[in-house]
Amino acid sequence: MDEKTAGQLRLIREVVAVLRADDVPAWLFGGWGLDARIGRITREHGDVEFWVERIHAERSKALLVAAGATVLPTQPPEESCEFTWDGVLFSTAYFDRRPDDSFSQPLGRFADWLFPPGSFGAEPVTLDGTPVLAMSVAGLLAMKEQFPGLRNGRPWRPKDVTDVAVLRGLAGPSSTPPAS
Template sequence: MDEQTAKQLRVIREVTGLMRAHDIPAWLFGGWGLDARIGRITRAHGDVEFWVERVHAERSKALLVEAGAEALPTQPPEESCEFTLGGVAFSTAYFDRHPDGSFSQPLGRFADWLFPPGSFGDEPVPLDGTPVLAMSVRGMLAMKEQFPQLRHGRPWRPKDIADMAVLRELAAE
């Protein structure tokens, strides 16, 4: 494990511990979310990404800043907040729950992004010995598959294509 991966794991532990202590669920997604679902670290990651329900957005941001994270003014505040902590970049993106069990990010650039029921479950999975919440396989696959068609989406990168193949295999299990 390289130094950056070790630092990112420390941030994941700090953020998940802090959020858990304050009853704010935070789900990993992106590369770290996929690694959590696979059960092992598969590659180096550029950042750490968490989903937080919008009702907890301001409180989670305040708790993270109080714990030493620096909130960066780089994202529309209705969508997400980027932070640094100990030289590690991470973010919290915000979603809303709907009565039919689905989820979305209805404010901001990605208002057309929809996540299926079950995308944000309550069962933690182990990541390097730490229990973490991670977006479901179905949810991450829906995220990846929709991205190029979103109003503000972009084409899949090679790692997105590879991740979708892994997610499809996991979904078939």
């Protein structure tokens, strides 16, 4: 394991511990979320991304800053907050629960993103020996599949194509490609 990956794993443990101590759930997503769902590290990651329910946004930010993270003024505050902690880049993005038990990010550039019920479950998975919450396979797949079609989306990168194939395999035979 290289230094960057070791630093990101250390950061994941620290963020989870700080937020868990104050009963603020945070779910890994992106590449680290997929790795947590698979149960092993599959590749190098550029950053670490967590989802936090919007009702906990300000409290999570205050807790992380008090623990040593530095806020970077790089993201629209209604969408997310980017941080650095001991030289490791990470972010918290904010979601809202909808009346039908689905989830969305209704404020900001990605207001058209919708996540299915069950995307943010309470059962932890294990990542490098640490219990963590991770966005569900269905939620990760919905994120990836919707992204190119969002009003502020962009085409899949090669790693997105690979991730979608892995997620579809994890989701099982009921997972079908999106309609064109």
